[in-house]
Amino acid sequence: MQASLILKTRRHIGEAMFADLVIWRVPEPLRGSPHPFKYRLAFVADGICMMRYDNETGKGDHKHIGAEEHPYAFQSIEKLLLDFDADMKGWIDGNADRED
Template sequence: MKARPVVKTRRHVGEAMFADLVIWLVPEPLHGSRHPFKYRLAFVVDGVCVLRYDNEAGKGDHKHFGAEEHPYVFESVEKLLLDFDADMKGWIDGNADRED
């Protein structure tokens, strides 16, 4: 089996904000992961990635808040997308007074 895209989209979230969502079904789990998905979810504000979920080979599942990196427990693609959306909303709510 070749890798095949499951999700590949860019969502406009607000002024100068978008989310890039890329999820692939891969033949074997990446080193450090226990599931057959390769993913990169990024929330970009004013050209800066402020939130990213990914499972880079060797590092396993994790998420970035700015420069901070935290482990992430992958359960399913659906839960991954829900968790990312919740963190994205949390960032937006916590930065509602930012200057554009």
């Protein structure tokens, strides 16, 4: 079995913000992840990656919020997308009133 693409999209969110979502089903779990998915979900604002969820080989499931890296407890693709959207909304809501 080869890797199969499940999702690849770019969602534009307001002015100068977007989310890139890429999820693959892989033949066997990546080293460090117990599930058969490879993913990278990134939220970019003003050309800067503010948040990213991924499971690069050897590091397992984790997320980056700004410069900080945190473990992520993967449960399902649906939960991954919900968690990512919630964190992205939290970032947007928390920065909506900032002055440039």
